Amino acid sequence: MITPILKxxxxxxxxxxxxxxxxxxxxNFREGKVLHLAPLKYWELVSSFDTAAQCNDYRAxxxxxxxxxxxxxxxxxxxVDKAMKWPSGTSRKNRSIGLERASASxxxxxxxxxxxx
Numbered sequence: 412m413i414t415p416i417l418k419x420x421x422x423x424x425x426x427x428x429x430x431x432x433x434x435x436x437x438x439n440f441r442e443g444k445v446l447h448l449a450p451l452k453y454w455e456l457v458s459s460f461d462t463a464a465q466c467n468d469y470r471a472x473x474x475x476x477x478x479x480x481x482x483x484x485x486x487x488x489x490x491v492d493k494a495m496k497w498p499s500g501t502s503r504k505n506r507s508i509g510l511e512r513a514s515a516s517x518x519x520x521x522x523x524x525x526x527x528x
Contacts, residue, residue, distance in 0.1 A: 430521040431466040433457045433473075435512045443504045445511045451525040457516070466518035474513045480506065 434454040437446045446453075457473075460466040491502035519526065 428522075431460045431463050432519045432521060432526075433460070433466050433470055433516055434519050435516045438508050438512055440505060440508060443508060445508060445515055447515055451517075451519060451523070452527065454517075459521070460518075463518055463520075470513075470516055470518060473516070474510075477510050477513045 433456075434451065435457055437449050437453050437455065438444065439446060458466075458469060460469065488503045489499070491497075492499055495502070
């Protein structure tokens, strides 16, 4: 028979193995849409962390940094679009999608069953 203390130690050891992923939803850049409802297995793994707090702190910092970039000006947008051989307006749309993806990002436990479905 396993004692309650042994059970709690095993449980604590199992919990200690759980990490956290910062994940961004996928996007259809051609259509300019973030796919918020896509299953988690299709989301982009951005980084991994030991604790949920570390993940959430990084997530908040990432959103602040992207938001600081602000909208791209007309000259900058035209220059990037030309250099990348993109259609006009693409860099402006991509900046917006990047902020939306960061804002919709989630911290997910590494053992979350939704990652497998």
